[in-house]
Amino acid sequence: MFKKLLASVGIGAAKVDTQLHQQTLTPGQSFTATIVIQGGDVDQQISGLTLTLMTEAKTEVDDHTAYQHVVLDHWSLAENTTIEAGKTYELPFEGVLPYETPITAIGGHRNQSRVWIQTGLEVDLAIDPSDKDILAIEPRDDMMTLIAAMEDAGYRLKKADVEKGYLQGDGFRSQSGIYQELEFVPGGMSLFGVKEVELSMIPHDGGVDTIVEIDRAFSGDSYRSLSWQSDTSVAQLGQRLKSLLG
The missing domain is CATH 2.60.40.640 (Immunoglobulin-like)
Structure with a gap:
């Protein structure tokens, strides 16, 4: 007993x-x-x-x-x-x-x-x-495409965290009740007045949807949607990023 x-x-x-x-x-x-x-x-x-x-x-x-x-x-x-x-x-x-x-x-x-x-x-x-x-959770290859494109554009990853809430973009919406933010800052001189860029990726079968939050020195925050297929190259995604950030 x-x-x-x-x-x-x-x-x-x-x-x-x-x-x-x-x-x-x-x-x-x-x-x-x-x-x-x-x-x-x-x-x-x-x-x-x-x-x-x-x-x-x-x-x-x-x-x-x-x-x-x-x-x-x-x-x-x-x-x-x-x-x-x-x-x-x-x-x-x-x-x-x-x-x-x-x-x-x-x-x-x-x-x-x-x-x-x-x-x-x-x-x-x-x-x-x-x-x-x-658990050690690595980015999928198609998620790494965006990270590599940001680095090629002259940005470096500064911070990563998880927040409660939902994301909604052009034709997509998150489901889990949480989202992750990857915060990038210019590696040198501020590009196009950009202070920082926060990326929230929502991977799915065949591709990735993303909310891009851009913080500019003189105009505040703006939000864009970005989606791509898993076979998109770094160069192709980099061109789309330049259009968003420029």
């Missing part, structure tokens, strides 16, 4: 560990993992096993900036079962990242974007054993 009481407060309880098979991922990519559950000192009844894809997004609350954890996706893998004491269980898992998953493996002086998978065992009358795995 004493061991059962200890297990109910997380001492000697079952442990869970999600082991991803890929070191890096991209938005919209499928991925695989092995979920390892190690039984504790006593048998434990669980009512579920869940994986939750999370990010942290900036929002405004009562005129000040706050950060909130946001669920991007959620997977349920198991229902009522018993985790036997001392026994190890390995469960295969396969999932797909949402297209609007923020990218985290990117440069910039201030990269504030974070994405992780939270794995939890739902244990009755106990502190849920959980596991947090930080």
Whole structure:
């Protein structure tokens, strides 16, 4: 009985560990993992096993900036079962990242974007054993096309963060309730009076939609829509960027 009481407060309880098979991922990519559950000192009844894809997004609350954890996706893998004491269980898992998953493996002086998978065992009358795995999300090739075009145009990435809200452009709208902003600044002298350019990309099957926010020294902010197919070259996209920024 004493061991059962200890297990109910997380001492000697079952442990869970999600082991991803890929070191890096991209938005919209499928991925695989092995979920390892190690039984504790006593048998434990669980009512579920869940994986939750999370990010942290900036929002405004009562005129000040706050950060909130946001669920991007959620997977349920198991229902009522018993985790036997001392026994190890390995469960295969396969999932797909949402297209609007923020990218985290990117440069910039201030990269504030974070994405992780939270794995939890739902244990009755106990502190849920959980596991947090930080993900390295790289830009897709068609997203890198825009980043390379910005660099070719003389801009450098300064900051990346995630904000709560929706984006709407010419013929497209975001769906996840969050969006990522990549902030670029001129690498040298201000180009066309541009102080900074913020890009918010929404990748999809076959291409990318983007909101381009341009902050000019004398005319304030303006917004443009930019969409391209996955086979668009850096040079082609660069020409379109020059039309927007010039």
